[in-house]
Amino acid sequence: MRAVVMGAGSWGTAAAKVLVDAGTETTIWARRSELADRINAEHTNADYLPGITLPDALSATSSVADALPGADVVVCAVPSQSLRANLTEWMPHVGSATTFVSLAKGVETSTLLRMSEVIAEVSGVPSGQVAVLSGPNLAREIAEGQPAATVIACTDEDRARELQLAFNTGYFRPYTNTDVIGCEIGGAVKNVIALACGMASGVGFGQNTLATIITRGLAETIRLGVAVGAQIETLAGLAGIGDLVATCSSPLSRNRTFGARLGEGATMEQAQEATNGQVAEGVKSCTSVRALADKFDVEMPLTDAVHRVCHGGVSVGDAVSSLLGRSTKPEIYD
Numbered sequence: 404m405r406a407v408v409m410g411a412g413s414w415g416t417a418a419a420k421v422l423v424d425a426g427t428e429t430t431i432w433a434r435r436s437e438l439a440d441r442i443n444a445e446h447t448n449a450d451y452l453p454g455i456t457l458p459d460a461l462s463a464t465s466s467v468a469d470a471l472p473g474a475d476v477v478v479c480a481v482p483s484q485s486l487r488a489n490l491t492e493w494m495p496h497v498g499s500a501t502t503f504v505s506l507a508k509g510v511e512t513s514t515l516l517r518m519s520e521v522i523a524e525v526s527g528v529p530s531g532q533v534a535v536l537s538g539p540n541l542a543r544e545i546a547e548g549q550p551a552a553t554v555i556a557c558t559d560e561d562r563a564r565e566l567q568l569a570f571n572t573g574y575f576r577p578y579t580n581t582d583v584i585g586c587e588i589g590g591a592v593k594n595v596i597a598l599a600c601g602m603a604s605g606v607g608f609g610q611n612t613l614a615t616i617i618t619r620g621l622a623e624t625i626r627l628g629v630a631v632g633a634q635i636e637t638l639a640g641l642a643g644i645g646d647l648v649a650t651c652s653s654p655l656s657r658n659r660t661f662g663a664r665l666g667e668g669a670t671m672e673q674a675q676e677a678t679n680g681q682v683a684e685g686v687k688s689c690t691s692v693r694a695l696a697d698k699f700d701v702e703m704p705l706t707d708a709v710h711r712v713c714h715g716g717v718s719v720g721d722a723v724s725s726l727l728g729r730s731t732k733p734e735i736y737d
């Protein structure tokens with residue numbers, strides 16, 4: 404099997420390292436030729452993963468025409484809002500039997516499609532050729548070889564099992580799942596909830612508040628997930644609660660960091676600077692997740708609050724007051 408990882412940001416680079424460590428022949432595509440040259444010559448990606456040595460066997464290129472032909476697996480490692488445009492450029496070089504793996508965690512704002520749906524639409528391949536990899540996988544920890552697990556979801560179970568072997572190493576353990584919807588909803592919504600946790604910690608709130616946001620965040624993730632066809636068990640698993648806890652708790656998370664800066668009083672522009680040019684997906688996905696919730700008539704108060712702070716000019720303090728001022732509710736409702 405030959406894999407090509409399209410995107411040499413932090414997760415694309417860490418995922419490429421996993422593939423090589425798992426014994427899979429792998430090429431990584433970087434937008435900038437200087438970065439590809441540095442990966443080939445120095446085996447580092449200092450912009451995104453400083454101090455990490457990449458395997459000698461990982462080859463890099465900035466040429467789409469060199470990277471893609473003959474690839475059995477194309478791993479999509481670009482931000483969710485640019486995936487459609489990137490993939491459209493890549494498709495002339497991709498074979499019709501290729502398996503796609505989405506690493507991106509988001510919902511397209513212009514269409515409300517999940518990433519696997521965007522891939523199937525742009526590529527024209529059947530949905531069984533599109534898999535999703537999602538779980539508690541902060542890129543730096545994975546690149547350091549710290550033990551972690553993930554989910555590879557595909558409606559074609561045999562394909563999921565092939566990918567499981569392609570990504571399986573002594574430190575990275577993929578589980579298969581056929582619930583693509585659940586994995587993608589879990590991955591997209593946890594970024595929004597991590598922004599809320601960051602805001603709370605930036606304001607100075609402690610662990611009770613964070614645990615409340617994580618737990619009520621899971622409740623609204625489950626409400627949305629079930630409405631769009633996810634299985635609750637998936638949201639109770641690695642790609643749901645697992646990723647939610649990792650992202651909401653870790654200072655490595657770009658979403659949590661972005662939210663923390665807003666909670667400290669920074670502007671959106673200042674908060675963006677704190678993520679060193681890397682993507683905080685929840686900032687855009689709070690709009691599409693909220694619209695998806697509206698479409699399916701699902702209540703998502705935390706997502707609403709994050710959206711109002713990021714796009715409605717509402718202060719974090721006012722968002723907290725209006726969340727706590729909502730009418731009283733039972734813990735479990737549809």
Ligand SMILES: NC(=O)C1=CN([C@@H]2O[C@H](COP(=O)(O)OP(=O)(O)OC[C@H]3O[C@@H](n4cnc5c(N)ncnc54)[C@H](O)[C@@H]3O)[C@@H](O)[C@H]2O)C=CC1
Nearest residue numbers: 410411412413414415480481485506507508541542681682
């Ligand atoms: N970094 C992490 O710990 C994890 C990230 N993810 C997800 O993986 C996806 C990719 O994330 P990262 O590699 O972390 O992002 P990043 O911000 O570190 O890198 C993005 C990469 O995409 C490339 N790119 C291509 N077209 C682009 C465009 N139009 N705009 C911006 N960048 C473009 C950039 O050059 C860069 O190589 C995101 O959806 C993210 O949520 C998932 C799990 C872990």
Ligand SMILES: O=C(CO)COP(=O)(O)O
Nearest residue numbers: 538539540541656657658
């Ligand atoms: O998805 C992630 C961990 O699983 C990374 O989260 P951030 O994009 O917030 O850094």
